[in-house]
Amino acid sequence: MRTSAVSSGYSRERLTHPCHCGYSGDPQHQCSCTPIMIQRYRSRISGPLLDRIDIHIEVPAVKYSELADRREGESSTAIRERVERSRDIQRERFKGTKVHCNAHMPPRFIRKFCEPDAAGHRMLELVTDRLGLSARSYTRILKVARTIADLAGSEGIRENHISEAIQYRSLDRKTM
Ligand SMILES: [Zn+2]
Numbered sequence: 001m002r003t004s005a006v007s008s009g010y011s012r013e014r015l016t017h018p019c020h021c022g023y024s025g026d027p028q029h030q031c032s033c034t035p036i037m038i039q040r041y042r043s044r045i046s047g048p049l050l051d052r053i054d055i056h057i058e059v060p061a062v063k064y065s066e067l068a069d070r071r072e073g074e075s076s077t078a079i080r081e082r083v084e085r086s087r088d089i090q091r092e093r094f095k096g097t098k099v100h101c102n103a104h105m106p107p108r109f110i111r112k113f114c115e116p117d118a119a120g121h122r123m124l125e126l127v128t129d130r131l132g133l134s135a136r137s138y139t140r141i142l143k144v145a146r147t148i149a150d151l152a153g154s155e156g157i158r159e160n161h162i163s164e165a166i167q168y169r170s171l172d173r174k175t176m
Contacts, residue, residue: 018042028063045171051136054103054144056171086150102147107139114142119159127166141165 023029145165
């Protein structure tokens, strides 16, 4: 299993293995590290670095049988259309400003465009307290949630958009 990090500033970075032996969280292999070892290993990736990355995703090792499975998921044409629609929404939102996508929103735009509904607020509060998120990480969750809502064609940011965005901050979690 590897942990990848993708920045929606359009650069892509592969960060690290999840632990010293590389198998923590891997359903196929037993990790041989102790929790203390894992914590020490992960603390080497600095918080400020993680803060600068919008999306953290754990990518489990894929079995050959799954790679060879030819059944299709959602077609790339359908995905492309959805992404283009969300880009249109963003262009419209930022018309007449220098910003052209959610990732580049300054704080005043985040306040204006990223206000979640009441349930979304509660979820954010809970998670911020529990995970001890940095202000920067909190902001990234809001921006990513805005994009998830745009992809879903939703004007408001709802609880499920917030919770999906939180899942993309897996490296912020104190215990994984
Ligand atoms: Zn391990």
